[in-house]
């Protein structure tokens with residue numbers, strides 16, 4: 247089943263209230279989901295050769311599937327009139343196990359409705375970058391559901407293990423993980439990240455290249471209990487991006503793809519031809535000689551602390567688009583600027599990026615905008631629909 251038509255039908259019900267079939271057919275043609283005239287066209291079907299519209303059959307089949315999933319219901323006593331259920335409006339719709347459905351596609355990629363393990367098991371080409379923010383092991387789960395702390399390491403490594411089959415030599419696995427997990431009832435931070443790193447090394451054979459710090463200056467205050475109330479912790483301001491590879495010497499990451507503009511002071515130093523003095527600093531760790539730092543370079547190397555606010559234009563545009571579409575807001579969107587920097591640093595242009603926990607499809611947007619191919623999937627239909635609309639709109 248293609249999700250395009252499924253999504254269009256659900257979209258119509260979500261926006262229309264009570265919707266008679268004839269009105270639905272008209273809207274589907276008007277929005278280009280079905281070819282004009284297709285509902286009138288009849289062809290002989292089955293042994294009897296009776297004439298039927300294939301387009302109506304397809305829509306009927308989708309209606310029955312949606313009914314079985316509890317997304318639409320018949321209006322009593324009105325033939326051929328359906329409406330979206332409260333569940334369709336209020337809840338997230340999880341994919342059925344082992345079923346992956348093509349949600350949408352672009353020039354460079356495909357968006358899939360399916361569980362991460364099912365999406366990964368179907369990838370049959372070399373992947374240069376797995377970039378993802380898996381659901382965090384939060385004590386108070388988000389709307390999209392989160393594994394508990396005790397099962398978290400197993401959940402992530404079991405998801406990653408099949409990736410080893412498709413990862414290209416030197417390919418990168420980058421995981422955005424939270425810093426905000428504490429031992430229950432205690433200001434002691436959980437060591438789940440350290441356990442995760444060791445498990446990924448042992449079970450998946452991946453080498454840790456670095457732990458990037460994503461400093462988010464607009465992160466909400468926290469941890470409330472241990473920083474704001476008990477004052478034993480400082481306010482949290484960062485998350486981590488752990489990045490691994492299967493071959494450190496061939497790693498595909500390349501900082502020349504994400505050079506930063508020189509600072510004014512650096513620019514002036516280069517113009518002056520570099521240092522003029524001899525100096526030995528830090529007990530010999532740093533030596534200066536005339537001409538040091540005088541070479542003109544294309545830019546300065548990005549530091550491994552990434553200073554990016556999550557309150558960015560892309561997030562704001564996404565929120566208003568989500569509201570306008572009547573879809574649930576996503577509660578954990580990565581700033582597009584961060585995703586773009588990571589995609590460009592880790593993955594050469596034209597190669598394949600995969601995000602199996604795609605959420606609002608930020609990785610997909612970053613890959614598309616920077617000329618990488620991509621396969622991204624999410625377990626929840628509503629986020630795949632959101633991703634579809636996000637990919638259809640202009641980059642922001």
Ligand SMILES: C[S@@+](CC[C@H](N)C(=O)[O-])C[C@H]1O[C@@H](n2cnc3c(N)ncnc32)[C@H](O)[C@@H]1O
Nearest residue numbers: 361362379381390578579580603605606608625
């Ligand atoms: C932290 S969010 C990802 C956010 C994303 N990076 C963005 O910028 O929007 C994690 C996502 O994983 C999805 N998810 C949870 N369990 C999943 C599973 N087993 N398979 C696929 N997706 C899953 C959730 O629906 C959620 O959207």
